[in-house]
Amino acid sequence: MADPATAPRRLKVAIIGAGIAGLAAAVVLRKSHDVTIYEKGFMQRKEQGAAIGVAPNGAKILHRLGITKDDVRGVANTGVRVFSTEGHLLNAANMAYEKVFGTEYLFAHRQDVWEALYRAATKKAFGEERLRDVEVLERRGVKAIDPLTGSIQFIDGTSANTDLIIGADGIRSVTREAVLDGKTSVPVSSGLSLYRFTLPMDTVKSLLGDLPPPLSQVEGAKLSVVVPKDRSNRSIVVYPCQNNGVLNFGITVPNTLLNSVGTESWSADGDIAEMKEIFKDFPLWALTLMSSTESLQLFSCYDMDPIPTYTRGRTLLIGDAAHPMRPFQGQGANMALEDAEALTLFDRDDISDEKIEELLRVIDGVRNPRASQVQLHSRIPARNVLDDDGRKRMMFNWTYGGIQHAIGRKI
Numbered sequence: 001m002a003d004p005a006t007a008p009r010r011l012k013v014a015i016i017g018a019g020i021a022g023l024a025a026a027v028v029l030r031k032s033h034d035v036t037i038y039e040k041g042f043m044q045r046k047e048q049g050a051a052i053g054v055a056p057n058g059a060k061i062l063h064r065l066g067i068t069k070d071d072v073r074g075v076a077n078t079g080v081r082v083f084s085t086e087g088h089l090l091n092a093a094n095m096a097y098e099k100v101f102g103t104e105y106l107f108a109h110r111q112d113v114w115e116a117l118y119r120a121a122t123k124k125a126f127g128e129e130r131l132r133d134v135e136v137l138e139r140r141g142v143k144a145i146d147p148l149t150g151s152i153q154f155i156d157g158t159s160a161n162t163d164l165i166i167g168a169d170g171i172r173s174v175t176r177e178a179v180l181d182g183k184t185s186v187p188v189s190s191g192l193s194l195y196r197f198t199l200p201m202d203t204v205k206s207l208l209g210d211l212p213p214p215l216s217q218v219e220g221a222k223l224s225v226v227v228p229k230d231r232s233n234r235s236i237v238v239y240p241c242q243n244n245g246v247l248n249f250g251i252t253v254p255n256t257l258l259n260s261v262g263t264e265s266w267s268a269d270g271d272i273a274e275m276k277e278i279f280k281d282f283p284l285w286a287l288t289l290m291s292s293t294e295s296l297q298l299f300s301c302y303d304m305d306p307i308p309t310y311t312r313g314r315t316l317l318i319g320d321a322a323h324p325m326r327p328f329q330g331q332g333a334n335m336a337l338e339d340a341e342a343l344t345l346f347d348r349d350d351i352s353d354e355k356i357e358e359l360l361r362v363i364d365g366v367r368n369p370r371a372s373q374v375q376l377h378s379r380i381p382a383r384n385v386l387d388d389d390g391r392k393r394m395m396f397n398w399t400y401g402g403i404q405h406a407i408g409r410k411i
């Protein structure tokens with residue numbers, strides 16, 4: 001009988017968590033391996049949050065996964081503008097993302113990105129020789145894993161054995177604890193929270209008539225930031241999504257200004273009256289729109305210090321399980337896409353047990369330094385997006401050619 005340590009075979013892969021990271025990993029790995037996704041919740045959920053920026057680094061990878069701008073109802077971002085609460089334009093940059101980075105920067109709703117990835121991960125594998133159907137098991141929460149042997153224990157008392165475990169189980173990851181072998185890694189509060197809501201563009205137009213400059217798209221869709229003079233870390237970030245049919249708001253507020261801050265839960269319903277009171281010195285158009293939302297979420301922004309490794313044995317951490325970050329650089333989902341793309345190193349048919357660990361170490365050698373840097377960049381709040389350092393950070397974030405490029409096509 002062939003020695004499993006050295007004999008190549010098709011791998012049995014377990015992906016834990018069906019967020020953006022887990023689904024993107026499934027799209028990559030199903031090309032050569034047998035993939036099962038274990039998700040503790042339901043699949044047909046509404047993604048929490050609202051829109052995200054799929055920056056050039058992430059958009060490039062979506063395209064490689066076969067997902068287009070239309071698939072995510074994306075809106076092409078053409079730049080950034082920073083306004084004072086008095087309506088003065090403080091700073092602006094028109095950006096030719098496609099020309100500079102080779103890909104557009106898309107504003108997209110998280111639910112649309114999730115659904116496009118879900119379709120790509122689960123579409124039937126007709127006629128393609130190596131492509132296999134992905135098994136998706138919902139309500140299969142993982143209790144513990146052994147990262148060295150590939151065994152998994154589920155909350156329901158069942159277990160499974162696999163060749164490769166992808167830990168994509170988000171910020172409160174159980175797989176991270178196993179990879180770090182008992183070393184502590186605790187989420188850290190940023191001291192900031194984010195109100196999130198969306199409004200249909202038609203509603204915005206009927207409420208405001210002529211759109212104020214931060215909402216105007218006459219010169220193309222842009223990300224607008226509104227900041228007060230008092231440097232109080234309050235800000236409004238607004239941009240469109242869903243084929244320009246919806247406006248997305250991300251409103252940063254220091255926790256010290258809130259009556260109550262969720263410590264245990266990630267998101268809670270926000271209080272519209274409290275938000276309006278905290279932002280009463282902001283423009284009237286903003287307060288009018290705040291009053292009109294039917295659903296307001298309040299996210300406590302947590303992150304984590306970078307961890308020394310994303311891999312142990314036959315297990316790899318990806319997405320927020322590996323590097324939860326604050327939303328101020330809009331890079332969490334983009335990093336999750338980059339992580340998933342790195343798994344293309346497994347797109348080969350000569351993989352043995354020895355090779356699994358070797359490839360995971362190569363991926364870790366690329367992904368850990370890069371995502372850790374972006375994690376640290378993301379601690380800088382939104383008001384600094386257009387200073388010199390802000391531009392340098394963005395260039396770093398947006399410039400990434402994929403795993404083969406990063407390792408110099410050595411594998």
Ligand SMILES: Cc1cc2nc3c(=O)[nH]c(=O)nc-3n(C[C@H](O)[C@H](O)[C@H](O)COP(=O)(O)OP(=O)(O)OC[C@H]3O[C@@H](n4cnc5c(N)ncnc54)[C@H](O)[C@@H]3O)c2cc1C
Nearest residue numbers: 017019020021040052053142170319320330331332333334
């Ligand atoms: C307010 C806000 C704004 C943001 N804006 C941007 C942006 O502009 N651009 C950007 O790129 N990113 C942004 N992000 C970040 C981005 O949304 C996340 O980084 C990204 O969605 C993480 O995806 P994930 O799959 O790693 O984790 P998650 O989406 O958390 O998915 C983890 C999955 O694992 C499942 N799971 C958890 N535990 C278990 C278990 N034990 N067993 C089985 N399944 C389990 C969960 O149910 C979930 O489905 C933002 C985030 C927030 C909060």
